[in-house]
Amino acid sequence: MQSPPQTLLANNFQEAWQRLVSKSVRTLDEILDDTTLSVGDRAEIALQVIALHQQTGRESSLAETEAIAPSCQVKENVNRPNPKTHPLDGYVLLENFLSPEENQQALEIALTNRENFISSSTTNQATDYRRSLVLYATFYCEFYQLLKRRILQVLPEVCDRLDRVPFNVTELEMQLTAHNDGCYYKVHNDSGSPETATRELTYVYYFHCPPKAYSGGELRMYETDSTLGKVVEGDRFTPVEPQNNSIIFFDSRCQHEVRPVRCPSKQFEDSRFTLNGWLRR
Secondary structure (H helix, E strand, C coil): CCHHHHHHHHHHHHHHHHHHHHHHHHHHHHCCCCCCCCHHHHHHHHHHHHHHHHCCCCCCCHHHHCCCCCEEEEEECCCCCCCCCCCCEEEEEEEEECCHHHHHHHHHHHHHHHHCEEECCCCCCCCCCCCCEEHHHHHHHHHHHHHHHHHHHHHHHHHHHHHCCCCCCCEEEEEEEEEECCCCEEEECCCCCCCCEEEEEEEEEEEECCCCCEEEECCEEECEECCCCCCCCCCCCCEECCCCCCCEEEECCCCEEEEEEECCCCHHHHCEEEEEEEEEE
16 A cells, blocks of 8 residues: 555655754764864854754753752842833842852863863954953863753743743853953943844853952943943943852843953962853743
8 A cells, every 4th residue: 555645755854854964963073073173163063063952852941940959049139120111230149059069060170171261252253352261061061961950940030030031942052261360351242143132141150269369350230221232321330249159140131241350370270260151042
């Protein structure tokens, strides 16, 4: 008995699709082995592959938040505005976000991969606008998954405290950033280009070697017009001091900056470290 035309068409399409996927995987594998490409380029490609796998596997769904809740304390700025009616400068800060062991693991990842950090850049390739080192998530895939689960777990509460409607997370971007002596990031937002327009929330997880050996590096949250995406007044901002084992969430449209870091020793292990990234809708 012959299969109906619709079934044959579906089977043929499925076979063709599988062949295409297999060829794509082989091509990506060859690209990732191409040593003529920079480490940063290969890391970026690998990270996109991981993100695509997670998206198609539905790993980004909020149903993934079955992990045990971390014991954390919630803080938020007292004058938190309602983004529907006021300029954006609100945030949610969670203290003791990871266990002491997990916090130490983040530090070990940074220190053991110091040779794999590369210079940071901006989406518009502006010069003298950002100075830091970054390590892509391909170097800590397992820890990426751990931190991702914890972030998705607290996301409903974060959205509630920011007066935001919960949204379906299609991608969670992450990078490990090191700020040493003289490093900074001037005023910017995280969703101001076509490539970043789907970023909804920014997060920054802070950690460092104890005792803290740097000063500065505070995050300044500027009052931002939610419609125009511009700073309301340049001298009106909320400062947030980096606290070990804390994480902050805020609207990716909010204009903010990282103030210059002072690290007298100039030793890498004394840097201001963050695991930071963005949640895309």
